[in-house]
Amino acid sequence: MGIKKATRKKVSQMRTAKRRRRRELAKLPLDTKYKIVSHLQKIVEEIHIIGKSSRKH
Amino acid sequence: MRIAKVLGLLDEMKGKGIIEKYAIGGAMACVAYIEPFVTYDLDVFVLLPSQEGHLISITPIYAYLREKGYRIDKEHVIIDDVPVQFIPAYNKLTEEAVNEAVEMRYKTTKMPVFRIExxxxxxxxxxxxxxxxxxxxxxxxxxxxxxxxxxxxxxxxxxxxxxxxxxxxxxx
Known part of the structure; x- marks a missing residue:
């Protein structure tokens, strides 16, 4: 049983949109990008904290 | 992330002859060309003034920064919460990358970054x-x-x- 043609088309469109968004992000000014990196670092730290506390229970 | 402070310090060290030339490499340099992703340290590739003997020493860089009160954590110097690693250009390729780095604008400062190639x-x-x-x-x-x-x-x-x-x- 194959995937419906419409589903394939939708997945392809989603991938194209994702790639376009990535390329748009790539064009941001350097200081904005580094601000985003800082935010990402904080999010990763929070994930570690949540993971650590849930292991204790 | 306070890169401007780091750039100021690098130019100061260049002015004092502690480093000859520098450029940003590694993941932070990649971020300049593609979408932002998680990375922690700033890799600064440096060309050092000619030294006696065959061994290259980055001690003067660390000594200068320690004297200025910056904390050293393993191979990193922590400058305003940014872990900075100084890497002496270790082969012909990295030497060329430093020499041919492009100047990018970071707020009001200019920042030499490795070319994407x-x-x-x-x-x-x-x-x-x-x-x-x-x-x-x-x-x-x-x-x-x-x-x-x-x-x-x-x-x-x-x-x-x-x-x-x-x-x-x-x-x-």
């Missing part, structure tokens, strides 16, 4: 799993000068490795 060549030379993943992202998102890249790869004997990589990941 040099970053790709260094990643293919280093060839860690994270480098391979990053190469794929760079090829997907950044504008790469193919002729310039091939010239670098050929001169540094990396063309075969590059072609193998392309075959494996893209089938051509």
């Amino acid at each position: 040099h970053l790709l060549a260094i990643m293919i030379q280093t060839d860690r799993p994270k480098d391979r993943t990053r190469i794929v992202h760079v090829l997907d998102q950044a504008k790469v000068d193919d002729d310039y890249l091939v010239d670098i790869l050929r001169r540094h004997r990396l063309l075969r490795r590059w072609n193998e990589f392309k075959r494996k990941f893209y089938g051509n």
Whole structure:
């Protein structure tokens, strides 16, 4: 049983949109990008904290 | 992330002759060309003034920064919460990357960053799993000068490795 043609088309469109968004992000000014990196670092730290506390229970 | 402070310090060290030239490499340099991703330290590649003997020492850099009150944590110097690693250009490729770095604007400061073609060549030379993943992202998102890249790869004997990589990941 194959995937419906419409589903394939939708997945392809989603991938194209994702790639376009990535390329748009790539064009941001350097200081904005580094601000985003800082935010990402904080999010990763929070994930570690949540993971650590849930292991204790 | 307070990069401006780091850039100011680097220029200060350049002015004092502690380093001859510098450029940003590694993941932070990649971020300049592609979408932002998580990374922690700032890799600063440096050309040092000529020293006696064959061993290259980065002690003067660390001594200068320690004297200024910055904390040293393993191989990093922590400058305003940014872990900075100083890497002396360790081969002809990294030396060339520092010499041919492009100046990018960071707020009001100028920042020398490795060219994307040099970053790709260094990643293919280093060839860690994270480098391979990053190469794929760079090829997907950044504008790469193919002729310039091939010239670098050929001169540094990396063309075969590059072609193998392309075959494996893209089938051509």
